[in-house]
Amino acid sequence: MVDFRIFAATLLGVSNFHYFLFFKKENKQFRLKVYLTVLFILTILSSLYIIIITPGFFNYKILENGLFLLMINFLIPGYFLMLFGINSLLENILIIRGYFTYNIIFCILFLSSTMLYYFLIMLILTFNFF
Known part of the structure; x- marks a missing residue:
């Protein structure tokens, strides 16, 4: 239950965040630039944290680990850009x-697109290492 x-x-939370930040607001492009900049900075900082905290990160599979971090640095902001796309789609629906x-339809699209994005990521990461 928890x-x-x-x-x-x-x-x-994700639905409310996008509703109050982007839904039918002025100056949306500036907000998107700040949003994606913060996401890129957070993913780069998390990558640096993974490199620092993992012992022997560069000792064994340097190319594989580096490609994995590079893919993660593009996939995470891509995911949030997809959520922004869902918001833009919902703005154009007159109903x-x-x-x-907004919350009901955003949550349904959020769940379905998350499942599709998960399988796409797994497919990309699987073929990346072979």
Whole structure:
């Protein structure tokens, strides 16, 4: 039951974040640039943290580990760019005017696109190392 609450809170948190930050707001391109810049900085910092905390990161498979970190640095911001695309899609649908309909449809699209993105990432990472 606790897992379901965490899952529902994550869904609504991401949905509310995009609703209040991007949905039918002015100066959206500037907000997107700041949003993606922060995401790229966070992924690079997390990559540096992984390099520092992992003993022998460069000793054994330097090319494989480096490619993995490079892929992660592009896949994570790509995922959030996909969520921004869902928001842009919902702005163009005339039925969606309010908070409730936006959240319901965003959560459904968020779940389905997350599953598709997960399988795409696994496919890319699987073929990357062969």
